[in-house]
Amino acid sequence: MKSRAVVVKSCVTASRRMALICAMLSVLVPATATSAFAGDPISLWYQRGATPDQQRILQKDLVDPFNAANPGSPLTLDVRAGGSGDKQIRMAVLAGRGPDLVMTPGPSYALPLIESGHLLPLDAYIQKYHLDQRILAPALKAGIYKGHIYVLPRTFETMVLYYNKTLFEKNGWQPPKTLADLNKLAAAMQAKGITPFSVGNGDWRDANEWHVTVVLNHFAGPDNVYKALKGELPWTAPVFQQAIGLLNDWYQKGWFGKDYFSLTSDQQALRLAKGEAGMAPNGTFSFDFMTKAFAQTGQELGVVALPSLRDGVPYPTYEIGIGSTLSINKSSSNPDAAAAFLNYLYSDAFYDKISKDWPGDWNLPLTSVDATKLEKNVSPLFANTVTSFSKGVRDGNYGYTTWTYWPPATEDYLIRGIEQVWLGKITVNQYLQTMQDTFAKELKDGKVPPLPPR
């Protein structure tokens, strides 16, 4: 943007009317435009969709504070529909255009953009802003490709077990830590006509992969999942057969209820909050849904780590989910401003605001996350959940979510094929064989996201 002096000078030779107009216009030019990143404005296409309330939160907590500190390079936020936003971003970036800040649903989505040279390596900016000291290492390392970091994790999520604490206390039940505990609890619930798990995919078909993630990590175990993702163990191995067999067992025994294919996220949360269901394996990203539902019924929400489903799998284990990443577009005309935005995003100042207004989905993997600090803004329950997760990851008790670490076609089949198992169209072995065949091809084609060593 030109300075005031330049605008006035260019109008000196114009007519008197034009001079008057120019003088009026010059008042609109900021007296100073001294931001270090003064240049073109920057843009972010928010690809997860957002309700009007959520859009107001984004404007208040994310955009306005950054723009106030960086008036020379303001951020424009464009909220895209959740189901298609990522495809629009991909097409635009591949065409050499698109937003300055590239948001994707995870490292496996960003990988083709990295390989085709459309994203900037962020190493210099990470060093400049000390982001490596501010972001948890396992989460940061998910963005490494051929020795450079290209993506930063925006959401840091895991699977947890939500449960109706009021219902549990009324019946003298304890949250399960082992498969035996879980079996006993589910039997007791079904005897009382309570559905063990309040789950469904009515509004998000991909919810199927949450349950596959749970059994793979908490039954087969993170070490085996790691080996399989490196191609060292086939997906048809007995431990995975047993894991998927267990998931199928849960479905056949009615643990998922009879409306799995119809229930939406808020309906699942409400059934749990009413005590019609006892537990819900779901992501930390659903914390917002759960707290709202429990606020309606007045019952108490509980959250614990998922149980260990096999001896030898540590408890607690938290599978790392990076459901959303941020990168800088190589065709950005103002990458320095984009990096400055990332610096703000990964700050305690922003986290304080967003964790109060939108807990769950905006859980950034910051090293500074601390229960005491968090409790000032959020419920103790959320604070404890998040800090337990962070501690578990720091201690090495972590696994791998399918939406972060699986290649695209394998993940797609994993989501849709499990329905065929549940509905008796194919066997567990056939499901895993197809998964293995698809994965082997994608591994050969270099589509599996890089895995940092355990």
Added chain:
Amino acid sequence: MWFLFPALLINLLIILIPALLTVAMAFVSWDGTSDPVFAGFDNFRAMFADPVFSSALLNNVKWTALFLTVPIIMGLVAASLLLMVRKGRTFFQIVYFLPAIIATVVIARVWQGMIYNPDGGLIGWLHIFGFHLDDPLAHPSTALLAVASVDLWHWWGFMAVIFFAAFRQVDRAQIEAARLDGAGYFQLMRYILLPAIRPTIVLMMIMTVIWSFLAFDFVYVLTQGGPAFSSEVLSTLSYRYAFYNFTMGPAAAVALVISLFGLVATIFYVRVQQQELES
């Protein structure tokens, strides 16, 4: 002849070039970002080997059979009744046509959340009175029919309006003469009205075949082809190959199969037109 050039140019840029690129894409291995590699007939082999392809094709055939009958019969009956009504004709036309102008996503979400849903929809409300119906979208045996029913509701009014416009072109003298000869409703339809609008019916049937193989939006919003691929159709399969699996080759191969059916229907229509012109 020169006045044809603007339309030809548009066709060239928007239809012919992308169509040729799709044909080319069906013979390469390409993820949309790296360089395409020639793959011969591998994509077609992979497509035919995928069991989901054959069930999707069968679903499109079922969809076509449904849409060639139900909305056309409903449209013809409604149009013929509109012909006989004087007062309220405009009102009924508007009512019949309204679903056709509402956005498909809105219609799909309304049916999904307010009619089919077992908690918040009409089906859930009926549970209160002891009618325990299941969500038809949630069962492989009924999912396709449930999705098609939503599209039928959306579509049949359009047919009624088209057929009504065609009926209004029929020579009134023929209708009056038939009535004077004592023809009833069915005889009027069989001997006067239907033969008179035969070209319109044939055109609508051919367009229905083409549109049935293009069916996408209601399936995508309501079920995304599930549960267990039971409502998958060729266009959603192509979409999944392209934008979920990032395999453009098989996606283009499926698109060519869809186009083939459209081409067959178009050739049939052109032949029928030629025969009518000659006669």
